[in-house]
Amino acid sequence: MSTLVIVESPTKARTIRNFLPSEYRVEASMGHVRDLPQSASDIPAELKSSEWAKLGVNVDADFEPLYIVPDDKKKIVRELKAALKGAKELILATDEDREGESISWHL
Known part of the structure; x- marks a missing residue:
């Protein structure tokens, strides 16, 4: 170790x-x-239908950021x-x- x-x-x-x-x-x-999504293609599939995901920040949940690991x-x-x-x-x-x-x- x-x-x-x-x-x-x-x-x-x-x-x-x-x-x-x-x-x-x-x-x-x-x-x-990690970063916020740079484009719609960076948004995880399970969140694509969420309006807030387009912003990269969920303003209704204490401005929780949507972090992704860039390719x-x-x-x-x-x-x-x-x-x-x-x-x-x-x-x-x-x-x-x-x-x-x-x-x-x-x-």
């Missing part, structure tokens, strides 16, 4: 790997892994989930700004 550390970029992952012991596995999220991020999400299965601990080491906080929250 190892500790999984997730950072935003592959460059940061490579750098941090050099400083941590071998029982730490450092992976990159490649930025944001170009599905592979990285699968890889991160697989890496997490073999970890005893997870460290989210994204940037210390609002984008980094958002990425950590979505992870």
Whole structure:
């Protein structure tokens, strides 16, 4: 069992790997892994008939967002989930700004 550390970029992952012991596995999220739908084709089939889904936010349910994993991020999400299965601990080491906080929250 190892500790999984997730950072935003592959460059940061490579750098941090050099400083941590071998029982730490450092992976990159490649930025944001979830987003609001960009088009109608991004809306999940089970929600396509819902008027609110077209907005990407359910205004009648406390403005609950409809997050999706974009196609170009599905592979990285699968890889991160697989890496997490073999970890005893997870460290989210994204940037210390609002984008980094958002990425950590979505992870």
